[in-house]
Amino acid sequence: MSSLILHEYSQSGNCYKIRLTAALLGLTLERREYDIMSGATRTPEFLAEVNPNGRIPVLQVGDRFIPESNAACFYLADGSALVPEDRFDRADMLRWMFFEQYNHEPNVATLRFWLAFVGLEGLDEQQRTLLPGKREAGVAALRLMDKHLAGRDFFVGDRLGLADVALYAYTHVAGQGGFDLGRYPAIERWLELVAADPGYIPMAE
Numbered sequence: 001m002s003s004l005i006l007h008e009y010s011q012s013g014n015c016y017k018i019r020l021t022a023a024l025l026g027l028t029l030e031r032r033e034y035d036i037m038s039g040a041t042r043t044p045e046f047l048a049e050v051n052p053n054g055r056i057p058v059l060q061v062g063d064r065f066i067p068e069s070n071a072a073c074f075y076l077a078d079g080s081a082l083v084p085e086d087r088f089d090r091a092d093m094l095r096w097m098f099f100e101q102y103n104h105e106p107n108v109a110t111l112r113f114w115l116a117f118v119g120l121e122g123l124d125e126q127q128r129t130l131l132p133g134k135r136e137a138g139v140a141a142l143r144l145m146d147k148h149l150a151g152r153d154f155f156v157g158d159r160l161g162l163a164d165v166a167l168y169a170y171t172h173v174a175g176q177g178g179f180d181l182g183r184y185p186a187i188e189r190w191l192e193l194v195a196a197d198p199g200y201i202p203m204a205e
């Protein structure tokens with residue numbers, strides 16, 4: 001495989017997903033840190049050279065770039081045991097990864113960012129207005145996950161896979177966004193199972 005460089009902000013769950021995928025596969029990533037709080041991903045150089053969308057994570061493979069966390073995870077894991085062989089299960093894995101980006105991350109991760117990184121007092125009027133709806137949508141996503149995990153160990157099939165990695169990243173720190181994980185016993189059990197994998201690395205090393 002070509003050299004792998006992760007352009008990241010290490011506190012970001014989207015970036016952690018890629019580090020966790022690499023760790024589970026025994027791959028080494030070179031890491032380049034950007035301070036998103038001071039706009040380091042919005043500079044003309046970053047936009048021209050790394051990601052015209054102005055965001056991390058970006059996985060650099062040789063001289064090519066893969067923005068979007070789940071696409072980067074898939075690049076690393078394609079052909080490994082983290083991606084199911086069965087065609088239906090592979091589609092089901094993608095279903096949960098799209099769910100993560102559409103229903104989960106914009107609510108669970110955004111509240112964590114707003115409350116733990118920006119701070120309630122730093123939010124603008126529009127963010128304050130959006131906050132209750134995002135909380136409600138985050139709770140709905142967690143409830144759905146909890147229901148799915150009741151009676152099964154992992155999201156797809158019977159082994160740890162990319163759907164688990166994608167959803168683990170922001171779920172295990174959802175408490176920082178004010179979500180009470182104690183209300184979701186199946187999620188709590190699943191979090192423990194993911195963390196028990198021999199290849200597991202925590203978000204902050």
Ligand SMILES: N[C@@H](CCC(=O)N[C@@H](CS)C(=O)NCC(=O)O)C(=O)O
Nearest residue numbers: 012014036041055056057068069070
């Ligand atoms: N859908 C993207 C989301 C990327 C994203 O929102 N990145 C945030 C940090 S988690 C960022 O770069 N924020 C800085 C900015 O927007 O200026 C992914 O999954 O990679």
